[in-house]
Amino acid sequence: MENKCNITEFVGVNPIGDTIGLVIANVDQQVLDAMKLEKSYRSIGVVGARTGAGPHIMAADEAVKATNTEIVKIELPRDTKGGAGHGSLIIFGGEDVSDVRRAVEVTLKEVDRTFGDVYANDAGHIELQYTARASYACQTAFGAEYGRAFGLIVGAPAAIGVVMADTAVKAANVTVVGYASPGNGGTSHSNEAILFISGDSGAVRQSVISAREVGLALLGSMGDEPTNSQPSYI
């Protein structure tokens, strides 16, 4: 994380996913109105990335747990620099600008971990996320149940995600919270099929691990062995 920018709003960057963290202590009211945030905070934290969504939302989930802030908006650009997935735009709100800044800092740092189970090759990518206790970012973005174990299973091209989803649900006693696909909602037309699951933490974890195994084999059949840029955390 570098800090080589002298703009007041700059918090830091993380080159993983081309991620930038920013904070505005006192947002102009006209801009605040135009942004149509669900809750109006004068101090907002802004995390943006070219490649991400899953990793950044999971990182933001840790940030809201660790600070006195709220998630006021999560948007998913169709991006990944020409890849098959999304980028991120996450907006935190808080009464105290130092809380908001802290939330952005935590997010930038957590991204190192949450990219651990993103595996890619030239043909596509798979992504797995797991938390023993979902917080407000997972709830806002994915419909996760607050405080319960939550898992995210992504395959791209989307066909791989469909088989990963089926594998995940057969592998353990979990509940499907949602499903997203290119034309069915939940994505911004990315080439991903995504399953959201909840349940007991052991079951969710087992389910995610089973999906990862199948996803790696299928994606690997299309090209080189898929690799992750950060160490796996699941």
Place this chain on the structure above:
Amino acid sequence: MENKCNITEFVGVNPIGDTIGLVIANVDQQVLDAMKLEKSYRSIGVVGARTGAGPHIMAADEAVKATNTEIVKIELPRDTKGGAGHGSLIIFGGEDVSDVRRAVEVTLKEVDRTFGDVYANDAGHIELQYTARASYACQTAFGAEYGRAFGLIVGAPAAIGVVMADTAVKAANVTVVGYASPGNGGTSHSNEAILFISGDSGAVRQSVISAREVGLALLGSMGDEPTNSQPSYI
């Protein structure tokens, strides 16, 4: 088409368009519900690709003709690996898993042919498709009339597709079945204008050939001579 993957659901891949074919013999009910398919089959075939849509849907059209299966969903990711067009997610359903598997196999093979009139250079691409007798995949995805000759005319950037569309309709006595563009529906915001035509087989074919001629010249004016990776079939 390689077969180097030991996952049960794996059928095969076709490196053209980064295409993968999969089959799930007995889809988990929770996943099936979450996918919101129009018809619920327990056996589904899944074809996914990074680059395609037109080629894959035309290939799937042959597959439903050749097998006792149905198209239960077609979705168009905004993809092409950073290019101007779509990828594909096509789901077949059938009572018998061997039928579904066969449909996936036919699709993977037909893609060799249906990429024949996709021409690209660094500035964009054009695509032409033609069938003397449209089946259910063309009907589902493009609104084609079942059993009638059908043509597909694509230009990217979309401006080229507009002129190709006009040329096509002036070239022969065909009926416009539909039109898709970046912001007007029918695309997932891809940079393509697409015309769907039906009519007598000779007229549709002539219309498609005329559009191809104009499209190649216009796309060629923006860069290198556009080339196809497979032999032309129209």
Place this chain on the structure above:
Amino acid sequence: MENKCNITEFVGVNPIGDTIGLVIANVDQQVLDAMKLEKSYRSIGVVGARTGAGPHIMAADEAVKATNTEIVKIELPRDTKGGAGHGSLIIFGGEDVSDVRRAVEVTLKEVDRTFGDVYANDAGHIELQYTARASYACQTAFGAEYGRAFGLIVGAPAAIGVVMADTAVKAANVTVVGYASPGNGGTSHSNEAILFISGDSGAVRQSVISAREVGLALLGSMGDEPTNSQPSYI
């Protein structure tokens, strides 16, 4: 601008943004109906690009000022050849084909200028546009007030655009006309936050310049120094 294509409809190309300009003297009625243009002109001009939107719309704005034509449609593909932004599809209409052709020619030429304040590096881009007097293209695409000074402020990844927007509005006495972001409307899920402002010409210009300064610093913190391919005009 080259003119190496012998198709009647060809007007010219501009390699900046992969831009092509076309004109159809007498559009086929079936195609015209399918395109669902708000106004039906038999002569249409078509400008398309892989990378653009802002630059092309500003250029088209000059074109409608300079000719007896109207803007009949503006669509924003999600494109930029795998970058974070949009391409363009702009359709002019006019009673006289020579007017329409002239509008396309003006647009192709003006793009040289309107790309002047697009700055990019590998992590993203920022874009600034300014006109002392907005015309119908800015009105159609951005909701600008006709005849009044208008400014456009874009940052990608979108987080940068949020801070640029806040900076712009604090820098001078301007009115927010609109705001676009990846999931909030106004974009085609591009990774951009965009602010549209109007006001007195001096205020709008000052506002845009302030946003540019902040945007360049923030984008620069993510990678190399952002550069423009054409000379700045603001």
